[in-house]
Amino acid sequence: MAAVAIGAGLRFIPGSPFGPTSGSNQAGPTTGVGAGPGAPTAPNATSAAPTTPALTPLPFRSTNVSVKTTGFWSWALMDRRTGAIVGSKNYTAQSTTASMIKAWLASDYLRRAAERGVTPNSTMMRTLEIMIRDSDNNAAVTVYAANGRTASINRLISMCKLTDSKATSGEWSRTYVSARDTVRMGDCIASGKAAGARWTPWVLDMMRKVRGVGDFGIRKALPKDEAAEVAIKNGWLLRDEDMKWHVSCMAIGDTWVMSVLQRFPSTGDWNGDFNHTRAICQKVAAQLLAAATP
DSSP states (O other), X not given: OOEEEEBOOOOOOTTOTTSOOTTOSOOSOOOOBOOXXXXXXXXXXXXXXXXXXXXXXXXXXXXXXXXXXXXXXXXXXXXXXXXXXXXXXXXXXXXXOGGGGXXXXXXXXXXXXXXXXXXXXXXXXXXXXXXXHSOXXXXXXXXXXXXXXXXXXXXXXXXXXXXXXXOOTTOGGGOEEEHHHHHHHHHHHHTTTTTHXXXXXXXXXXXXXXXXXXXXXXXXXXXXXXXXXXXXXXXXXXXXXXXXXXXXXXEEOSSEEEEEEEEEEOOSOHHHHHHHHHXXXXXXXXXXXXXXXX
């Protein structure tokens, strides 16, 4: 497989922990290099209003990322304290969420229940739990229907102020998002806006307790004790219509959100392909982590 490199430049804001360190070759605002064939020309940094200087550095730092893979891939990283986003040149390009969207479906259901003054019964709470922790598809079908199906995805786009995303009528797994919008969704969940004050701690706790085959990707790059505090939701599906693995990774820390999106052409080796795409999410995070290590 050919090696594809992504470089992520950024437009610095005062005090941004994304700013260059001593010895960095990023001397000012730069433009990154895209990934994958046909990568669109796009900016690769979004900045919020100036904030107080001397923020504590994030555990990750923008850098040139190189992985051996084929097909489309992109990534984005948000500083949740400032709203600043950096990422690959193609971080506005769309790919499908697959099961990653389940974190939103749970949040949307719980917020709306609280708004109606309803406490979900134990059966529904179990359904929400296994949808997040075990990525149970039958649970997702139930919650998606209860949320009004496509209306739920339209609320995601509106409430979380997504700009690169769109719903597919009646299909939760075929929600289209960008890496940039994925970190916006993650911040929307972590901030309490998506699930509301009552249920946000529960949703994040379930995301920290993701288990089994869905426990892969970004947080695996972190030391074990730190990884345990990171909330995640990943999506993975070999789609029949294009015979590509659609894999999406989202991870939420106290001060950051990271996303990696991929579409990897199937080689016919189900386990090998899935392991490859799972590793890409981890490798991207590992390189951004290494860039921040003195």
